[in-house]
Amino acid sequence: MHIDLTGKTAIVTGSTRGIGHAIAAGLARTGADVVITGRKQDDVDRALASLRSAAPGARVRGVAADLGSAEGFRVLTAAEPQADILVNNVGIFAVQPFAEIPDEEWTRFFEVNVMSGVRASRAYLPGMQRKNWGRIVFISSESGLNIPADMIHYGFTKTGNLAISRGLAKSLAGTGITVNAVLPGPTLSEGVQDMLGSGGDRAAAEKLANEFVREHRSSSILQRVATTEEVANMVVYACSMQASATTGAALRVDGGIVESIA
Incomplete structure (x- = not known):
């Protein structure tokens, strides 16, 4: 399958590293004009350099903005007023016992993990509607279905992503705009490596992460x-022309952790 998104503008929020950065690289290789975001200009600059190295000739640019706030979205939309x-x-995540999560932390997780997607979708949807074509993808998590006991606030926000993506897809019935959620399972991102305390040693982090999967996500088929x-x-597939009949879906990349067929 050859995915060609030449002429399309793609915005990937929170994309200076980790899953977001890999998504940006994947979209850049399809020919899309890719906009990355991060809170700090230095991080954005480093990520752009990395993307240009990974995908020579890629059309990439970046915006430094804190998308955990409405003001951050004013910065983003002023710089990038439209997206296909x-x-x-x-998104953010953290391990924390329920009784120790203060109100402010619940609010912070909601603003970053949920409202960022609401604000971005609300901002860019009108342009998609004028063209009658667009792709919106929410990065949820298997934790939105299997709520972790030690990250309840995180799981709650990822369930929220599923509700919003499904409802938004239904509201766009009969159009050329699709809305889907992608549900990763444990993924070896830089954030996970930091949490595991591997000291930047990728091989050590992968070993620890695989042990975690086998011990704490034992239903994983991938192991x-x-x-x-x-x-x-x-994600790149969900954004493609070829995915035109896929909408309102929860697309799992969880290694089979979720114990259900549908």
Whole structure:
């Protein structure tokens, strides 16, 4: 299958590293004009350099903005007023006992993980509707279905992503705009490596992550973590012309962790 998105503008939020960065690279290789975002200009600049190295000739640019706030979206939309493809990837996670999560942390997770996708979709949807073509993808998680006991606030926001993506897809019935959610399982991103305390040693981090999967996500059929590129492959497909009949879906890249057929 050859995916060609030449002439399309794709915005990937939270894409200076990790899954978002892999998605941006995947879209850049299809010929799309890719816009990445990050909170700090230095991070954006480094990520752009990395993308240009990974995909020579790629048409990529970036915006530094904190998308955990409405003000951050004013910065983004002023710089990039339209998009054909929107990947709502920006998100945060943390392990924390329920009784120790203060109100402010619940609010922060909601603003970053949920409202960022709401604001971005609301901002870029009118342009897609004028063209009667568009792709919106929410990066949810298998944790949105299997709520982790030690990350309840995170799981709650990822369930929210599923509800919003399904409802938004239904509201666009009969149009050329699709809305889907992608549900990664444990993935060897930089954030996970940091959480595992591997000291930047990727091989050590992968070993620890695979042990975590086998011990704490024992229903995994894959029995290992996914790579960021494996998650990105699903997202790039969902953004493609070829995925025109896929909408309102929860597309799993969870290695079979979720114990259900449908």
